[in-house]
Amino acid sequence: MTNFTMTNSFIADAVAQMSEKNNLNGLIAAEVLKQVHGQTANQIALTYLQLQKERKDAKREQETAGTSPQLLANPEYILTFVQAVMNQVCWNARRLFIANSAEDFANGIDFSQDVSEQVGVSIENSHMAEIVDDDFMTLNNLHSWLGGQMSYLNDIQPLFHFSQSENIDGQWVTTTQCTSFDDAFSAMQEIVERLNNEADGKIVAEAQGLDFTAHGNSAKAA
Numbered sequence: 001m002t003n004f005t006m007t008n009s010f011i012a013d014a015v016a017q018m019s020e021k022n023n024l025n026g027l028i029a030a031e032v033l034k035q036v037h038g039q040t041a042n043q044i045a046l047t048y049l050q051l052q053k054e055r056k057d058a059k060r061e062q063e064t065a066g067t068s069p070q071l072l073a074n075p076e077y078i079l080t081f082v083q084a085v086m087n088q089v090c091w092n093a094r095r096l097f098i099a100n101s102a103e104d105f106a107n108g109i110d111f112s113q114d115v116s117e118q119v120g121v122s123i124e125n126s127h128m129a130e131i132v133d134d135d136f137m138t139l140n141n142l143h144s145w146l147g148g149q150m151s152y153l154n155d156i157q158p159l160f161h162f163s164q165s166e167n168i169d170g171q172w173v174t175t176t177q178c179t180s181f182d183d184a185f186s187a188m189q190e191i192v193e194r195l196n197n198e199a200d201g202k203i204v205a206e207a208q209g210l211d212f213t214a215h216g217n218s219a220k221a222a
Helices: 011-018 024-034 040-065 077-100 113-119 125-149 181-207
Strands: 162-168 171-178 210-212 219-221
Touching: 011 024, 011 040, 011 077, 011 113, 011 125, 024 040, 024 077, 040 077, 040 125, 077 113, 077 125, 077 162, 077 181, 125 181, 162 181, 171 181
Parallel strands: none
Antiparallel strands: 162 171, 210 219
């Protein structure tokens, strides 16, 4: 279990949470946490330099020994990772915002305390967008530096407060790009509502004896 610390930024704990996932972003986040530096953004930059060195070493080994070492990821993927971190920042801020807004049952219990400990930030909702904007500026500076290191690329997308892609007809298409926490909050709410509706629909269908096809877009009576 990750040990979270309270700060005025969501970034560090967002990366810590990502490191617990068994996917590429999780593996990269784990590498980020290994880097020796007090600032998470700098740890991400160091991870980029590490991946860059590993690719150069792998190319040299392939030329001299004929072997092709397995790489964790291409260094260019760090641009995508930074967007994933910013997305997680927004999800964590939304979670805390909702916890702060929970009904006060007048029993002396602070229902937002546990959430604050999990996301690493304790802040009133009136200052939530300010903290998210500060995190965006930090990650955008990192994103700009990374872009400068990759001047050979001509299709670098800017960093957004929140960006969502969906698999449509076998291709990943960017469907949501938000430039503020308010817009991101609305977009995340729509995503949550859609997922809840899809889950409810599946539960109802299963209860009624319906069989979803492998493509997930039709059903028939069992």
